[in-house]
Amino acid sequence: xxxxxxxxxxTIDLQAPAVPTADTRGxxxxxxxxxxLEQETRFLEEELEELEKTDKVSAACEELLxxxxxxxxxxxxxxxxxxxxxxxxxxxGPQDSKGCRCWIL
Amino acid sequence: MSVAELKERHIAATATVNALRERLKxxxxxxxxxxxxxxxxxxxxxxxxxxxxxxxxxxxxxxxxCRILQGHTGKVYSLDWTPEKxxxxxxxxxxxxIVWNALTxxxxxAIKLPCAWVMxxxxxxxxxxxxxxxxxxxxxxxxxxxxxxxDGNLPVSRMLSGHKGYVSSCxxxxxxxxxxxxxxxxxxCVLWDVTTGQRLSVFGGEFPSGHTADVLSVSINGSNSxxxxxxxxxxxARLWDTRIASRAVRTFHGHEGxxxxxxxxxxxxxxxxxxxxxxxxLFDMRTGHQLQVYHQQHAAADGEVPHVTSIAxxxxxxxxxxxxxxxxxxxxxxxxxxxxLNLRSLQNSHEGRITCLGxxxxxxxxxxxxxxxxxxxxxxxxxxxxx
Numbered sequence: 001x002x003x004x005x006x007x008x009x010x011t012i013d014l015q016a017p018a019v020p021t022a023d024t025r026g027x028x029x030x031x032x033x034x035x036x037l038e039q040e041t042r043f044l045e046e047e048l049e050e051l052e053k054t055d056k057v058s059a060a061c062e063e064l065l066x067x068x069x070x071x072x073x074x075x076x077x078x079x080x081x082x083x084x085x086x087x088x089x090x091x092x093g094p095q096d097s098k099g100c101r102c103w104i105l
Numbered sequence: 106m107s108v109a110e111l112k113e114r115h116i117a118a119t120a121t122v123n124a125l126r127e128r129l130k131x132x133x134x135x136x137x138x139x140x141x142x143x144x145x146x147x148x149x150x151x152x153x154x155x156x157x158x159x160x161x162x163x164x165x166x167x168x169x170x171c172r173i174l175q176g177h178t179g180k181v182y183s184l185d186w187t188p189e190k191x192x193x194x195x196x197x198x199x200x201x202x203i204v205w206n207a208l209t210x211x212x213x214x215a216i217k218l219p220c221a222w223v224m225x226x227x228x229x230x231x232x233x234x235x236x237x238x239x240x241x242x243x244x245x246x247x248x249x250x251x252x253x254x255x256d257g258n259l260p261v262s263r264m265l266s267g268h269k270g271y272v273s274s275c276x277x278x279x280x281x282x283x284x285x286x287x288x289x290x291x292x293x294c295v296l297w298d299v300t301t302g303q304r305l306s307v308f309g310g311e312f313p314s315g316h317t318a319d320v321l322s323v324s325i326n327g328s329n330s331x332x333x334x335x336x337x338x339x340x341x342a343r344l345w346d347t348r349i350a351s352r353a354v355r356t357f358h359g360h361e362g363x364x365x366x367x368x369x370x371x372x373x374x375x376x377x378x379x380x381x382x383x384x385x386x387l388f389d390m391r392t393g394h395q396l397q398v399y400h401q402q403h404a405a406a407d408g409e410v411p412h413v414t415s416i417a418x419x420x421x422x423x424x425x426x427x428x429x430x431x432x433x434x435x436x437x438x439x440x441x442x443x444x445x446l447n448l449r450s451l452q453n454s455h456e457g458r459i460t461c462l463g464x465x466x467x468x469x470x471x472x473x474x475x476x477x478x479x480x481x482x483x484x485x486x487x488x489x490x491x492x
Contacts, residue, residue, distance in 0.1 A: 030111040037118035043314060043352065044125040047393070048132065056136045060374075060389045060396060061152040064422075067372040068440065073421035074469040074485055077167055080421075081491040087469040089208060090171045090484040 126358065133394060149387065149397040150442035160443045161423065167487035168436070168446060170453035171470075174205050174480035176212055181474035183225045184461045187232040188279070191465070193472055194235045195480055196226035202237055204249065207465070207472065207482050216247055216259045225274045229282045234262070234299075236285055238272025244287050246299055265297045267304050274322045278347075279330045286333055286347075288320035294335050296347050306350040308335070309343075314352040316343060322366045328373025332390070336364030342378050344390060357388050359395045366415050371422045379413030385427050387439065399425060399437050401444050415461050420468025428459035434473065448473070448483065455481060 073079045074087040106114075179198030186193050191208040200221030204214035222240035229235070238244040244265035254260050270290030278284040278296075284305070285297045292315060294308040309315020318338035326332040332354075336342045340360045343353040362381030369376045370387070375396065379385045385399040403411050411431035418425055418439075425437040426448075432455070434448035448454055457476035464471055471483040 027108055027111060030108065030115055034111065034115055034118055037115070037122055039314065040122050041118065041125060043356075044122065044129060047355070048125065048129055051129065051132050051136075051393075054136065054392045054394075057148050057389075057392075057394050057396065058152060060392060060394055061149050064149065064372070064375060064389075064396070065153060065156065065158075065440070067374070068422045071371065071421035073419050073423055074467065074489075075168070075419045075471070076161060076421070076423060076489075077163065077485070077487055078161075078490045078492060083489060083491050084467070084469075087467065087485075090470055090482065091486055 130358075136394065148394075150440065153440040158440050160438045160441050161445045163436075163446045164487055165451075167485060168448070168451065168483055169486040170451065170481050171484050171486065172207060172210055172482035173453065174203075174207065174210055174482070175478070176203055176205075176215070177201065177478045177480075179478060180457075180460065180476040181478060181480060182223065182460050183237075184463050184472055184474045184480060185227045185235075185276075186463050186465050186472065187228045188230050188466050189232065190467075192228070192232060193463075193480065194226050194228050195461075195474055196223045196237055196239075197478070199478075202226055202235055202247070204235065205480070207470065214249055214259065219245065219261060225272060227275045227277055227285070229277050230280050231282050234282065236275050236277065236299075238265075238275050238287060240271045242266075242268045242271055242289070242291075244268075244272050244275050244285065244297065263299055263302055265295075265299070265302055265304075267295065268293070270319065273320060276323055276325050276333075278325055279327055281330070286323050286325060288323040288335055290319040292316045292318060292320060292337070294320055294323055294333070294345065296350075306347060308345050308350050308353070314343075314356070316341070321363065324367045324369045324376060326369050326373050326390075327371070334367045334369065334376045334390075336367040336378055336380075338363040340364060340380070340382075342367055342376070342388065344376075355390075355393050357393065357395070359386055359388075359398075360384065362412065365413055368416050368418060371418055371420055375422075377416050377418060377425060379416040379427055381412040383410040383412055383429075385413055385416055385425060385437070387425075397439070397442055399427065399439075399442055401435070403429065403431055403433055414458065417462040417464050417471065419471075420464060426462050426471060428462055428473070430458055432458050434459050434462075453481065455479065 177197040181197050183196040193205045193207050200218050202216040220241035223237050224239040226237040234248050236246050245261045246263040248262040268289040274288040283299050288294045293310040295304050296306040316337040320335050320337045322336040331347050342357040344355045360380040364380050366379040387397040411429040415428045425439045428434045435444045436446035438445045455475040455477050459473045459475045461474040474480045
């Protein structure tokens with residue numbers, strides 16, 4: 001929008017008959033932008049209508065909480081099972097000499 | 106119609122759009138019934154706390170840096186894991202991609218790029234190809250099994266040309282080695298057929314509901330690969346259906362700065378964003394609700410708000426890893442919206458900004474890439490309790 005405002009301003013400055021091409025180009029740009037805004041208005045109105053039928057946030061929150069807590073997570077100190085021994089492969093076997101060695105025995 | 110009259114109509118139309126946006130915002134606020142007393146930024150956290158949830162508690166040696174991947178001679182900008190197990194591809198300011206076996210720390214490929222200004226890289230689902238893109242506006246594909254050329258370089262097997270701006274991010278469509286999505290400084294995202302090099306769909310551009318500024322990030326839904334989300338300098342995230350290029354499914358407002366990074370939540374129903382406004386947010390894909398804002402003051406020497414460079418979720422979604430421009434890397438408990446750890450404070454932490462983050466396919470390791478030229482692997486080395 002800001003870019004267009006500066007473009008529009010410069011178009012008005014050039015509104016002398018001596019430079020008709022700049023004037024037409026400016027018109028086309030504003031028309032294209034107008035079309036875009038009208039399209040966006042329609043999309044926003046659709047979205048408002050959709051929102052009438054949308055669940056309250058608590059439904060999404062409830063589902064989210066369940067999804068998070070039921071999934072086993074190797075990076076959590078306390079996690080739902082089943083755990084998998086391969087999660088600890090990062091602490092097994094020979095390490096590269098530049099690797100960090102501070103694993104818990 | 107004169108330019109002046111058109112300008113009038115433009116002003117009126119802008120006012121209509123702004124009024125509608127305001128109405129939408131207010132309507133969404135009315136749908137926030139989770140906790141009447143909480144601020145409008147605490148929806149999910151308010152709900153979780155009302156259900157008695159408390160923050161994850163990490164001991165000082167629980168999350169451990171267990172590998173340091175050294176080899177790049179410039180800042181690391183991007184990384185991606187293979188969908189199976191242990192390999193990572195990374196992209197650096199040194200103009201190279203390196204393919205690593207993260208478990209052994211060995212480099213299996215070092216690919217010199219035709220254009221050194223790389224910004225993003227990705228592994229194909231079958232692990233046999235890597236893709237990268239950057240300031241050359243092209244996405245280049247390398248087949249890792251190709252014979253090298255006479256100079257010892259891996260040849261480009263396909264160039265995806267067509268963007269009119271830099272390629273900021275790329276990701277293969279899960280389980281489809283032939284399809285890839287890119288985001289670009291030209292304000293569009295593109296779905297490509299890698300075998301033919303053709304653009305199958307362009308999202309945005311001349312169509313009205315596209316982004317209105319550079320697109321910086323894409324993330325494809327792991328549970329439904331027809332859906333992807335993009336983040337842009339226009340401060341919005343947009344949800345797209347690859348079958349419908351003509352309009353975005355939904356636009357998500359809320360951020361007050363560039364949306365630098367987007368990542369789908371593991372359950373495929375939500376996604377996270379990270380922004381130049383210093384916050385991360387969690388949005389619900391189907392309803393469009395902004396479920397939570399993750400914001401905490403950093404110790405900022407110069408008073409500037411550090412921006413979020415990259416995010417990743419742990420495999421359950423309980424943890425949100427967020428890297429910031431001031432070298433912090435917060436580990437958020439997404440349930441209660443509290444920072445439970447800062448990777449910067451751990452032993453062997455990076456010496457510079459973390460630019461990219463990624464979880465291994467099984468969620469057992471986090472890889473971080475940094476301006477300090479290294480990648481580091483982090484895993485849980487403490488006592489794990491199974492419930």
